[in-house]
Amino acid sequence: MVGAAWKQDNRGKGIYVDHEATTGEEEERECYVEDKSQGNWAELPDLVIERIFSYLNNEKRYYSSLVCRRWYQAFHLPYVWSTFVLEDRVLSRRRFNYHLGWQYTLDHYRAQIFLYKTAKNIRTLIFAPMLNFFNLFEVMNMLSQFSERYPGSLDNIHTLKFTFNCDMAFRTENAIYGTGGQLLQALKKLMSFLPGLTSLELTNLLLDSSEALYLLDDVCYTRCLNLHSLTLINCTKVPCRLLHPGAFLRLHSLRISPQTLSPDLLWLIGCTKLQHLHVIQNAYTESCYSIDSKAWTELNQKNPALKVHLKSTGKTKREIIWQERAPVSSILYNSRYSKVTMPSILTVVDLYRNRLKVYGHLGLPRFHTSNSFQHRIDMALITLVRECPNLHTLVNSFHLDGFLYEWTFVLNI
DSSP states (O other): OOEEEEEEEETOOOOEEEEEEOOOHHHHHHHHOOOOOOOGGOOOOOHHHHHHTTTHHHHHHHHHSSSSSHHHTTTGGGGSSSSSOOOOOTEEEEEEEEEEEEEEEOOHHHHHHHHHHHHOOOOOEOOOOOOHHHHHHHHHHHHHHHHHHTTTTTTEEEEEEEEEEOOOOOOOOOOOOOOOHHHHHHHHHHTOOOOOOEEEEOOOBOOOHHHTTTTTTHHHHOOOOOOOOOEEEEESSOOOOOOOOGTTOOEEEEEEGGGGGOOHHHHHTTTOOOOOEEEEEEETOOOOOOOOOOHHHHHHOOOOOOOEEEEEETOOOOOOOOOOEEEEEEEEEOOOOOOOOHHHHHHHHHHTTOOOOOOEEEEEOSSSSSSSSSSSHHHHHHHHHHHHHHHHHHEOOBTTBBBOOOOOOEEEE
């Protein structure tokens, strides 16, 4: 028996019929030769093919699994799903809504099967900015319920990255929305079911002060000795004194917005083994004041190995909030709207002359500078190099003489 099929008899009933292959079909199978002109991609080792699959997004992984049986098996290898990125259309299907038309909603059946097969392989869980808040809420609740039903299924997750899509306004509006309420409760519940968490990143939550004060209570209580990396960028809309980062005694790297810094937090950080403090600003960062210089002086005495990094990212046009007497080691502008100006360079030289090691403007600017030598940035950069003896890296990108010259100048001193 080579093959079989279902057929209908005269009465309309189904009959299971076996059929033998013809002589011509057998000869074709014997004479078949695999075409290897494109290379033996199906014979790649597991370590290589799962590494390649790990760089693909969920959609491309699925289409790659349809190429051959070997790649279908590679689709289920553990390392392929070590990083799982949740987006709007992941684990969803189209449904018609009488008010909104066709919408992508969470497919609970597919999501349950996926978690049952790959939950133990996930090491890094990433929530990308999503437009459908209902799907986001449902996924976080499903993960929490799955962990309750199958204890230990999410214990291997060591990194959680959550970015909230706070810019939901149209182009004609100027409104920024923040999370809170049931979404915040679902996020806090999910974090409580991740006992192996060592790296946590929360971006653009834009909470009220009353909600932000209790954001990391459960995490501080259960993982004050396990967390090594913490990122809190724009957790609040207005300046708010958060003390949670100072409760993690083994924290190595802290990325935080300037509106959540306070003298009390710096005092707590001085009692830890923190090595790198990144103060990051973006377009959603509210204006605030710098920390008192006495607090930075006390921090230097308690933790002399600490290095502070000031960074500006996104489409912001604001200047970096300078922290007087802070042990600043690097200053980076990752914004196309930031300019190198002589007043800014003089401020850097005056405040961080002896400790500054890296200064750079990343990305091509969205503006044109004057062709006159007096108005160019050459003298400002030369002044920076002369006055900062420990500076070893200088990065800059700019347009030259009205033409688009895209190059980056790196100076190793």
